[in-house]
Amino acid sequence: MFKIATWNVNSLKVRLPHVLQWLESESPDVLALQETKSIDENFPLEAINEAGYQVSYIGQKTYNGVATLCKSSIETISNCLPDYDDVQRRILAINNSNITVLNLYIPNGSEVDSDKYRYKLEWFSKLHPLIKQLHADNDKLIILGDFNIAPEDEDVHDPEAWQGSILVSPAERDEFDKLLAHGFKDCFRLFDQDEKSFSWWDYRQAAFRRGRGMRIDHILASDALSDSCKACYIDKEPRKLERPSDHTPVVAEFDI
DNA sequence: ATGGCCTGCAACGCAGGA
Numbered sequence: 001m002f003k004i005a006t007w008n009v010n011s012l013k014v015r016l017p018h019v020l021q022w023l024e025s026e027s028p029d030v031l032a033l034q035e036t037k038s039i040d041e042n043f044p045l046e047a048i049n050e051a052g053y054q055v056s057y058i059g060q061k062t063y064n065g066v067a068t069l070c071k072s073s074i075e076t077i078s079n080c081l082p083d084y085d086d087v088q089r090r091i092l093a094i095n096n097s098n099i100t101v102l103n104l105y106i107p108n109g110s111e112v113d114s115d116k117y118r119y120k121l122e123w124f125s126k127l128h129p130l131i132k133q134l135h136a137d138n139d140k141l142i143i144l145g146d147f148n149i150a151p152e153d154e155d156v157h158d159p160e161a162w163q164g165s166i167l168v169s170p171a172e173r174d175e176f177d178k179l180l181a182h183g184f185k186d187c188f189r190l191f192d193q194d195e196k197s198f199s200w201w202d203y204r205q206a207a208f209r210r211g212r213g214m215r216i217d218h219i220l221a222s223d224a225l226s227d228s229c230k231a232c233y234i235d236k237e238p239r240k241l242e243r244p245s246d247h248t249p250v251v252a253e254f255d256i
Numbered sequence: 257a258t259g260g261c262c263t264g265c266a267a268c269g270c271a272g273g274a
Contacts (some may be wrong), residue, residue: 062264
């Protein structure tokens with residue numbers, strides 16, 4: 001069994017105890033982190049190695065930053081989008097166990113039609129060629145991370161209130177559909193799931209307690225892998241801890 | 257009631273998140 005997860009930790013420095021605890025209790029083969037918010041010199045390499053994981057990471061000061069942890073040997077393939085000059089560290093492709101794992105922290109978008117929204121869409125235009133290349137190199141490809149897109153209305157606590165805003169706008173959802181059109185499945189929707197299944201809840205307004213969240217963190221598996229996906233679920237336990245991330249892990253299990 | 261909360265930075269409030 002191959003167990004892989006994604007978790008936007010909103011500062012690895014603050015969330016390191018939660019991450020180490022979760023590695024210990026859940027023992028994933030691969031864990032993709034986003035929003036580490038740390039320069040590489042400050043990355044907690046020793047603590048993660050001591051937990052039994054190798055890790056590839058790329059960070060920057062204050063913002064963004066991604067890291068991918070593996071129980072077995074890790075080979076870094078890419079940490080940027082090709083032909084795109086961007087200081088924001090949002091992408092990391094690695095090989096592990098003959099699988100390519102593409103860890104994404106897709107831009108938030110701020111507001112529809114803002115500069116940050118245009119950046120989000122431009123970022124996608126540069127992402128698609130990379131996916132095509134990675135998929136051509138290895139048909140066993142998993143794309144996971146914080147997509148900052150709720151693909152369907154059922155992934156939103158209050159679709160009417162959110163209609164037309166970021167995370168759900170038609171242009172963003174089109175980009176998500178284009179990812180699937182490369183030959184991928186949304187692992188979460190391969191299985192029956194509870195209604196109101198979310199991976200992120202705003203810190204404000206007691207949103208978690210009130211169940212007001214969004215499903216914006218995803219695990220996509222290429223068609224060569226998706227048949228072997230045996231489970232996909234959201235682990236809400238870390239969101240209940242003291243001083244949690246606003247996101248919680250999404251996990252997929254493959255029988256390979 | 258369009259703001260509430262959290263993080264990092266270097267403040268003594270801001271930007272950014274979603």
